[in-house]
Amino acid sequence: MPISSLDYVTSVVDFMIEEYTNKLQGYQTILRSRFMELVVQLSRQYEKQERRQGAQSNLMHLAEAISFMEDNYLQPISREEIAAKSNISVRHLNRIFQSYYQTTPFAYLLQLRLEHACRLLKTTNLPISEISFQSGFNDSNYFTRQFTKVFTLSPKAYRKNR
Template identity: 40%
Template structure:
């Protein structure tokens, strides 16, 4: 059996706001190699070059093989594992940014079906796109721009081959989806619901109704939940003080942050950190 390998590149500080490649690479996995269960903080497309494996989330379990493509959604817990007898080899590209969510909605990927099976899109187009991203890698701002350009081109391939009906449905982004994208991009700033509504281009009351229908919660509740989620990550992964973390995720009042955190998690930020370190 061919020896396993991993060639990867992770970008540094040259991240662009609209869309930016976070990492890119190739990997030939060992038998039964597994990632997860875990959560990514960015989107990541994997295209299977050879072999096979399993992709699993709380609602999806799918055996995939050569020519299939799957995506990791930020914030979704999942695991993926190579088969024992024929472990997969894949190429991947991870990305993030304000445009990422709306671009993915224009493809056949969805949270319910986070994969595209072989035959839907010419394999050579996906492989070529991922190779172009990898070859554009570098630690300069110019390289970051080049990688982003190639990422847009690859996503355009996925959009081009999306079924017409699904594509049209995805283009009709709801106000709530636009607000969600704005929150996830700007949560670290002291943004308000009025600012979110202004960005979307509707009134606060209209945004509230749209958000309740789509997310089953108000924009303010979603904003607070998303900030707490990011605070949990910083509590686990950094040594920043609680007050510094509060400020980093958009809370200007440390006391309000602690109350909001306890309301959601049932414990204080310090207790949360202590129990998970």
């Protein structure tokens, strides 16, 4: 809570103590009123704090997800596994990923795998089917379709143009 908010709370509490001590006509109404005001102000401060912590928490979950994917993109990984490693639900993972990266975790994982395949296509003479498997794809036809969709070239044509 900011110092200005603490000063405000202190002044309200001091006023309430003075009202209670003096017990002038209507003091109970004033005490209830100031107490409700204090509750509202504190809840607003709490809400602001929660929003800030929520954003930081989302970034931490996102960092955990990205780190896990970058360390394991060559392995078979499910959305559920990524979410579990990030300690959040699949739905929340998708939501925060979309919010920060304007893409899905699965699309990000696909991009990592395709970038790895590009490196292998440029630097090795491995068969394309082997490159697809070494890049985390378990179906070389699916790999070729995805590669062509993203790069508008087949893996074979990409290799020739290296």
